[in-house]
Amino acid sequence: MNIDVVGAGIIGLSTALTLADRGHSVTVHDPAPASGASHHAGGMLAPTAEVVYKQEPLFPLMRASAEWYPELIALAAKYTDLPTGYRTDGTLVVARDTADKTHLAELRDYQAQHGMEVEKVTTRAARSLEPALSPAINGAVRIAGDHQVQPRLFTQALLSACRAAGVRVDPQRIDDARTLDADQVVIANGLGARALLPYLDLRPVYGDVLQLRVPDHQYPLLTHVVRGFVEDRPVYLIPREDRTLTVGATTREDGRAAPQVQGVHQLLRDAIELVPAVEECDFLEATAGARPGTPDDLPYLGRLDERTVVSTGYFRHGILLSALAARCGAELVEKHKPSIDLSACDPRRHE
Numbered sequence: 001m002n003i004d005v006v007g008a009g010i011i012g013l014s015t016a017l018t019l020a021d022r023g024h025s026v027t028v029h030d031p032a033p034a035s036g037a038s039h040h041a042g043g044m045l046a047p048t049a050e051v052v053y054k055q056e057p058l059f060p061l062m063r064a065s066a067e068w069y070p071e072l073i074a075l076a077a078k079y080t081d082l083p084t085g086y087r088t089d090g091t092l093v094v095a096r097d098t099a100d101k102t103h104l105a106e107l108r109d110y111q112a113q114h115g116m117e118v119e120k121v122t123t124r125a126a127r128s129l130e131p132a133l134s135p136a137i138n139g140a141v142r143i144a145g146d147h148q149v150q151p152r153l154f155t156q157a158l159l160s161a162c163r164a165a166g167v168r169v170d171p172q173r174i175d176d177a178r179t180l181d182a183d184q185v186v187i188a189n190g191l192g193a194r195a196l197l198p199y200l201d202l203r204p205v206y207g208d209v210l211q212l213r214v215p216d217h218q219y220p221l222l223t224h225v226v227r228g229f230v231e232d233r234p235v236y237l238i239p240r241e242d243r244t245l246t247v248g249a250t251t252r253e254d255g256r257a258a259p260q261v262q263g264v265h266q267l268l269r270d271a272i273e274l275v276p277a278v279e280e281c282d283f284l285e286a287t288a289g290a291r292p293g294t295p296d297d298l299p300y301l302g303r304l305d306e307r308t309v310v311s312t313g314y315f316r317h318g319i320l321l322s323a324l325a326a327r328c329g330a331e332l333v334e335k336h337k338p339s340i341d342l343s344a345c346d347p348r349r350h351e
């Protein structure tokens with residue numbers, strides 16, 4: 001089958017690679033591959049730590065995608081040697097003060113009620129796992145099943161894998177999907193899908209994010225992903241094998257695409273509260289990305305008409321959900337029953 005995929009972010013690339021691996025002839029269209037939300041993302045694969053109250057329909061999708069992630073990593077590795085930054089060291093979630101500790105305990109109960117594995121650890125045990133944690137932390141849990149990739153590496157690896165698998169990468173921006181003449185079209189251009197399908201209710205939810213470098217004398221500063229609550233504000237620190245440390249992320253809907261001073265200040269202050277030696281890192285970069293948000297925080301993933309499949313609106317979980325998007329996107333294109341119930345993701349539900 002000839003298939004056009006609009007958008008080469010993590011969703012378009014992982015879907016295109018899966019389709020090419022299944023023997024289809026695939027073209028991906030994007031004037032700036034991997035430059036959207038995927039470029040700014042932290043890359044946590046966190047079906048447990050990322051749960052948000054009252055988002056139950058998302059949980060099975062997140063869990064399934066986490067289960068399928070090793071397959072997506074293996075698929076990329078079948079076609080490229082480029083690194084992905086995939087690490088399975090796990091996640092520690094820590095609380096700064098007593099109110100944060102209560103928040104952490106409530107969240108742990110909620111996660112446990114939904115069958116998620118969260119191990120309560122003493123602050124002493126947390127500090128023996130991660131000696132750089134502040135002695136002032138007030139509570140901790142360990143989530144062995146929450147992993148990470150480095151999205152900038154992973155999207156480059158996917159791009160290289162796509163090319164090796166025979167996917168054509170066309171630098172054309174698509175303004176009207178009806179002009180494409182493929183047998184099947186996958187609309188996977190993140191927030192850009194609004195312009196192609198105006199009834200998709202997508203909005204940009206900005207996040208400031210920082211890249212630091214750990215100095216030689218402190219490396220490795222951390223091995224787990226460390227998430228925390230500081231005066232109820234969430235912050236995360238993601239250690240990478242290239243000695244960088246990603247610190248994120250704020251959440252704002254003010255329409256301002258540049259990283260904001262207040263956000264950068266808050267992230268640094270909260271990260272230093274949890275891991276004081278962050279103060280000694282090199283400051284490499286502050287950027288802001290726009291998460292493709294939907295009214296119910298669920299993606300738009302489904303068939304639109306005989307020729308068109310939509311796969312966007314992955315909000316704060318698109319890196320994690322890329323394994324699900326790739327597998328189910330390919331199944332939808334081939335008109336097979338998806339591996340998981342996608343009725344909550346109907347692209348026409350907000351029409």
Ligand SMILES: Cc1cc2nc3c(=O)[nH]c(=O)nc-3n(C[C@H](O)[C@H](O)[C@H](O)COP(=O)(O)OP(=O)(O)OC[C@H]3O[C@@H](n4cnc5c(N)ncnc54)[C@H](O)[C@@H]3O)c2cc1C
Pocket residue numbers: 006007008009010011012029030031032033034035036037038039040041042043044045172173174175188189190191192193206207208209248249288289290291292311312313314315316317318319320321
């Ligand atoms: C600060 C921040 C932190 C995040 N952290 C995490 C995290 O830790 N874990 C997680 O799972 N998720 C995270 N996310 C969410 C995740 O980044 C997104 O859900 C995901 O990247 C969406 O991928 P996408 O491919 O749909 O969109 P994008 O990455 O935005 O890609 C869309 C692509 O489409 C192209 N495009 C747009 N319009 C057109 C057009 N008309 N024609 C052709 N091409 C077009 C663009 O150039 C772009 O390359 C984070 C997001 C942000 C902003």
